[in-house]
Amino acid sequence: MQKSLRPSTPNMARPTTKDLARVAGVSRATVDRVLNGREGVKSETVEKVTAAIRELGFVRNISAANLAKSKSYRFIFVLPRSGDQFLDEILRHIHEAGEVFASDMIWAEVQPIDENDPHQIAAFLASLSPGDVDGVAIMAPETPQLRDAMTRLAERGVCALPFISNQALSGDNLVGIDNRAAGKTAATLMGRFIHAPRGQILVIAESMQSRDSLERRLGFDQVINHSFPHLTTLPSLETYGSAERAERVITAATQRNPDIVGVYVMSSEARIPLEVLERTDLPQQIVSIAHERTPFTENALRNGSIDALITQDPGHLVRSAIRRLRALSDNLTTSTSQEKIRIEVLIATNI
């Protein structure tokens, strides 16, 4: 029974290992053995110490421990090379966060990888050892190789965190939004923003091979079909990041379907498809919804060519990932602090 977790008077000092030793009736050396899980301590003695921990409400001073070990945290963000604007924002915030976290002895670095070469990613992860690095945040499509590499990494004692776009239902560990819910949100806004009695919705992605797009599409269709049966969703168009291809498939689709009343751009890089749509002769009152805030989408929102933006704040993402990695590499046991990334909805009036 802990009397109180918190000092009732300001000057009440926090219990130290010395206090633990005194209360448990053992030496500081033994307290140390228990706290750090070393061998050769009678279970009876362990119990005495843990009882004292509970009684005093002892919390290990991590700063002091890190100082003693001269430990500093080194985290690596494994990110795709491809430089779309969203990724640029992420990079910028990683460097910014690097400076902020420096005084906490946290280093954050970026390792660019070819996101479509699972072997290369796996090889990189395999090259990391606990001595070199304390945690990795990985933004890459889910593949069996990657999944295995992450598991092995965790087994070697380096924590790995899916970042933004990755591994399906690593769920509670992912730093990023629930893409299915994001798709649902887009659909609800789309359905309610569209006043036409019926019509079709154009759906554009960079590639439907990425899990993100699949999940968004899933959520989107689910809500449109269930709640807005007067609307039809067209098959996903894929740009593969190419402007020419985007031009081709989008114009083809708009000519084939005269009743388009909405456009949903699922990929994080909305610039290419939106520029193409700009040039296409679609009716003005079309509702368009895209993802991620970038200089381009922000501007598009302002001038009305986009009606809503589903976003995740890059700064929050980065800082949250860093804090999560720190928590993970500190207490392998305690539950991670619940830092759920929320889906933000941006419209012209709250950017």
Place this chain on the structure above:
Amino acid sequence: MQKSLRPSTPNMARPTTKDLARVAGVSRATVDRVLNGREGVKSETVEKVTAAIRELGFVRNISAANLAKSKSYRFIFVLPRSGDQFLDEILRHIHEAGEVFASDMIWAEVQPIDENDPHQIAAFLASLSPGDVDGVAIMAPETPQLRDAMTRLAERGVCALPFISNQALSGDNLVGIDNRAAGKTAATLMGRFIHAPRGQILVIAESMQSRDSLERRLGFDQVINHSFPHLTTLPSLETYGSAERAERVITAATQRNPDIVGVYVMSSEARIPLEVLERTDLPQQIVSIAHERTPFTENALRNGSIDALITQDPGHLVRSAIRRLRALSDNLTTSTSQEKIRIEVLIATNI
């Protein structure tokens, strides 16, 4: 000799005050004098040390410094007594955060106050000294007394942070959302969700004396008038937190205005007005938008009696405030880490 801010190899240690002393060609005592701004150092010597700091990219190890000073942070949340559900959530998260931040030597406490007694608040703030407490987050209506008390507190070296609802345009320091933008967002959603060719919107607040409500109303009207001229906003109804009064004014308003197509509940406690509306015989397809996620509003969103919720995540608010206070009390000079709280839009599909 190390030019880079960041270690290129993992084992490159961070420069310490000892390194600074060596490079600057002075003693560690002098480095200490410069670092901590003590008097009696020739400006020439100061320059030598700051040059070394720049050259090495020295960053003070705050953990070690705090350890040496046996400093721990003590922050106080000054919150209204009144226990609405939103406040309950805030309280819960403060206690939760207290445990998480304990290992970083951060204590967070709550001081309940009567939010409508500026004198009492000012007196409490005046009773605080830098020795007792390192920072205060204050949630209370703006008054001249409070503003003065906060200024004086800051002068005494205790940082004060407006929390959620407070001081007008302390702007960049406020932990909370921009209420004007929140009102605008509500209006945009309202305007686009309403399909009726014309109609009136009911606006309900707890009290229009609070700055929050005023700003939300301002933003709301601005957007409705500008972008949705076919809609009319009715004068704000005030409940003063009383169920009877809410019942009276709301039923009166609904009888007086037959063309109500939307309801906007501005106050953070949406339960009372919504329960009244539930009993009122309004047409089913009315669009209703409220603020803050509570067990009640969450449920209302699920069962469709609310169409959208403008929220700020209580957990984020609390943790952000704590981190902000820590940053403030650490470096009185450096720019605070940019932790802007975003306006979240919740609809049935992304709760």
Place this chain on the structure above:
DNA sequence: ACGGTTTTGAGGCACGTGCATCAAAATTTT
């Protein structure tokens, strides 16, 4: 050159924890 003042250096202890060593005590095995 003198005394006085300002500036600097040297050294040491403290903070709370990790880690190492060696001896002492307790327990088990022979």
Place this chain on the structure above:
DNA sequence: AAAATTTTGATGCACGTGCCTCAAAACCGT
């Protein structure tokens, strides 16, 4: 009971910084 083994205690250094004291050095005005 002696020997072997396990468990515990005592002690000390280290981490990086703050803060203290005292003396040495550099500078000042006369």
